[in-house]
Each structure stands twice: as C-alpha cells, then as structure tokens.
Amino acid sequence: MLKRIPWEGIQRPAYKEYNGVNVKDGEQEGIFIKKIDEDVISSFTTDKLFGIDKKLVEEVRKDYNTGFYIKISSRKEIKKPLVFDYIANSQNDLLLDYNVIEVEPYSKITVVFDYNSGEKGFKNGITRLIAGEGSSVNIVKIQRLGDGFSDFDNCLVEVEKDAAVSWSNVVIGAQVSAFDVSVYLEGESGSFTAKSVFLGVDSQVYDMSYRVYHHAPKTTSSVDLKGALKGSAKATFIGNIDIKKGAKKAKAEENETVLLLDKTVRSIAIPALYCAEEDVQANHSASAGQIDENKLYYVMSRGFSLEEARLLMVQAVLNPVIDLIPYDPIREIILRGHIGRRIIK
Structure with missing residues (x-):
C-alpha cells in the first residue's frame, strides 16, 4: 500500500503532546476507560499481521500521544453510543492515537470515533478490537x-465465538487518507459486517483495505463499500x-460501488x-460508472441545477450508509454540510 501513497507531499510535524479529545457518554455503567499506557499495550501484544504498513x-506503538483503553464488562448492554x-x-497538528477496545462476553456497545476539523496536520492511529464470545459491537x-491533512488508520479486529461486529468507515476529508481493517474470525459462528x-x-487520494481471515466454522463476513469521486480524485480499494x-x-461476500462524477x-x-476449504460460499464484485444521463436530466427537469442534481445522485449512493451512524449530531453535519459543500462548489 505504501507504494500507492504520494509521500513526496506529506510532512509529519515534530512530536508534541495532543490534548484535543472529548469523550461523550463514558460514565455509563459497565464501561471502564483509561488513557492508553505501556502496560495496556504490553498486555495486548500480538503476532497477527495488520495495518497499512509495519x-x-x-x-504509533513508539510515539503515540493519545488514545484509550476501553473495557466493557460482561453481560452489559450499553444504551448510548460511546463517542x-x-x-x-x-x-499543524500531530495525532498519533492508540485505542484498545475489549468487549467481554455477551455485552453490547456502539463506539464512535470522530476525527474532525483542522486545516493541516498528520494523523496515524491504531484501533484494536477484541469482541468476546456472544458480544455485539458496532464501531x-x-x-x-x-x-491539508494526511491520515492513516491501522485496525485489528478479533472476533470470538458467536460474536457479531459491525464496522463502518466514513471517509470524506484529508488530502491523503489510507486505512486497513484486518479481521480475524476466530470463533465458530462469529460474524463481521462492514458498510463504508x-x-x-x-x-484527494484514498487507499482503503479490508482483509478478512476466516479461521473457524460457520463464520460469516460481508464488506460493502460505496463511494463517489469528483475532479481528479483517486481511490483504490483492496478486498481480501x-x-x-x-x-x-x-x-463471505465483498462489494464495491463507485460513482464517477468526472x-x-x-x-x-x-x-x-483465497480458499483452503471446500464447503464454503464466497463471492466478490466491483463496479464503477458515471451518472446515468437520463436520470440526471430527469432530476434537472424538476427544477434542480446540474450541481444540485449531481448532489442528489451522490446522496442516493452514500446516504443509506450514513443514515446508520448512531449519533445524530455527526450524522447531520455530514449529510447537510460536508457532502453538499464538496459536491456544490
């Protein structure tokens, strides 16, 4: 993946402290949160391969300047999203965040990470999720x-028996943005669903990767990525x-749909x-195409300008996933602000 990143235009600021994170609804019963430290990192060492690049x-492991250890007690249903x-x-911010989420058996939680604002900077992070037996986790x-930001996100997901993990990436900012989500389905009947x-x-240059490893019987995975590109933007999607x-x-199934606006x-x-077992089902598909001119003309005939009509077409592709964001303030900002400004300008 590193070969596809335009490194010549990326500058990392000198190391400095970071204190710009707010935690919302972290006081709910069953949630334990503390700042990340070397003891936590040492406790969760792993030899599993993950991340954009070693x-x-x-x-992040060496120079992290923020991040949290989040533990959810067993058999707890956390009602409000943890944000x-x-x-x-x-x-010129430097954000190196290391987050570990440990969800004990038969618990349920939604966790939202929102990286926002700032004109210029460098962001590189690790998110590690351990979904215990029978748990239900939405990230x-x-x-x-x-x-002016460069953004990199390295994610490791471990799914135990009967656990269900839902995962969403919403990528609409930064000049260069890359993420890798590596998923290990290790317990029987564990599941992973991504809608991004x-x-x-x-x-803008985007590089997005999902790697799903099925290790146990009756495991299921579904990756669905939808996007739109305008101007001279470039996006690469790797799905393994x-x-x-x-x-x-x-x-296992994997789908990508991209709307090409220019x-x-x-x-x-x-x-x-890759398949080393016979009694399985797996498929993948990818499609990319321009806006249907007949549909565009139809929308414009109802009184919309060209850019407004294009925006409606983009929203039709992206909104079904954005509507799933379980935190109203962020969802409204994205729907009414970021997407509209980027399409109509």
Whole structure:
C-alpha cells in the first residue's frame, strides 16, 4: 500500500503532546476507560499481521500521544453510543492515537470515533478490537479532517465465538487518507459486517483495505463499500477474503460501488479470494460508472441545477450508509454540510 501513497507531499510535524479529545457518554455503567499506557499495550501484544504498513504501526506503538483503553464488562448492554471526538485545533497538528477496545462476553456497545476539523496536520492511529464470545459491537470511524491533512488508520479486529461486529468507515476529508481493517474470525459462528462510504474531490487520494481471515466454522463476513469521486480524485480499494482450512460452512461476500462524477477521476479495485476449504460460499464484485444521463436530466427537469442534481445522485449512493451512524449530531453535519459543500462548489 505504501507504494500507492504520494509521500513526496506529506510532512509529519515534530512530536508534541495532543490534548484535543472529548469523550461523550463514558460514565455509563459497565464501561471502564483509561488513557492508553505501556502496560495496556504490553498486555495486548500480538503476532497477527495488520495495518497499512509495519512502519506506520510501529510509529504509533513508539510515539503515540493519545488514545484509550476501553473495557466493557460482561453481560452489559450499553444504551448510548460511546463517542471519542478527536479534534484537530492547531494549524499543524500531530495525532498519533492508540485505542484498545475489549468487549467481554455477551455485552453490547456502539463506539464512535470522530476525527474532525483542522486545516493541516498528520494523523496515524491504531484501533484494536477484541469482541468476546456472544458480544455485539458496532464501531463507526468518521474521518472529516481538513484538506491539508494526511491520515492513516491501522485496525485489528478479533472476533470470538458467536460474536457479531459491525464496522463502518466514513471517509470524506484529508488530502491523503489510507486505512486497513484486518479481521480475524476466530470463533465458530462469529460474524463481521462492514458498510463504508467515501467521497473524494479535487486531488484527494484514498487507499482503503479490508482483509478478512476466516479461521473457524460457520463464520460469516460481508464488506460493502460505496463511494463517489469528483475532479481528479483517486481511490483504490483492496478486498481480501481468506478462508482457512477448517472454516467449514463459512460465508463471505465483498462489494464495491463507485460513482464517477468526472472523466478525470480514477477508481481501482483489487479484490482477492483465497480458499483452503471446500464447503464454503464466497463471492466478490466491483463496479464503477458515471451518472446515468437520463436520470440526471430527469432530476434537472424538476427544477434542480446540474450541481444540485449531481448532489442528489451522490446522496442516493452514500446516504443509506450514513443514515446508520448512531449519533445524530455527526450524522447531520455530514449529510447537510460536508457532502453538499464538496459536491456544490
């Protein structure tokens, strides 16, 4: 992945402290939160492969300047979403966040990470999730950083028996943005579902990767990525499904749909399917195309301008996923602010 990133235009600020995170609804019963430290990191060492690149992962492990350990007690249903609001305030922020989420058996929680504002800076992070037996976990990651940011996100998801993980990435900011979500389905009947969206405009570069490893029988995974590109934006999607020996009756699917708003954009899909077991079901698909001219004309005939009609078409693709964001203030900002400004300008 590093070879596809335009590193010549990326500058990392000198190391400095970061104190721009707000935690909302963290006082609910069953939630334990503390700032990340070396003891936590040492307790959760792993030899599993994950991340955009080893160098970026090691950078966060060595130089992290913020992050949390979040533990959910067993058999607790957390009613309100737990929200981590990472705010970039200065003109050249450095954000290196390391977050570990441990959900004990038969608990249920939604966690939202919102990376926002700031004109220029560098963000690199690790998010590690351990979903215990029978748990239900919903993770939402929203990247709406300023146009001068470089953003990298390295994620490791471990799913135990009968656990269900839902994961969403909403990517609409930064000049360069890359994420990798590596998922290990380790317990029988564990499941992972990803529904993510992106919007690239001008010369933004996005690189997005999901890697799902089925290790146990009857595990299921579904990855659905939808996006739109405008101007000279470029997006690459890598989707790997790897069904290991012994993962009988595993089911996996992977889909990408991209709306091309200009002829100068580039959309690249690199799907891969590896299978060492016979009794499984797996498929993947990728499609990219321009707006249907007949539909565009129909919308304009109802009194909308060209840009307004294009916006409606983009919203039709992205909104079904954005509507799933379980935190109303952020959802409204994205729907009414970020997307509209980027399409109509």
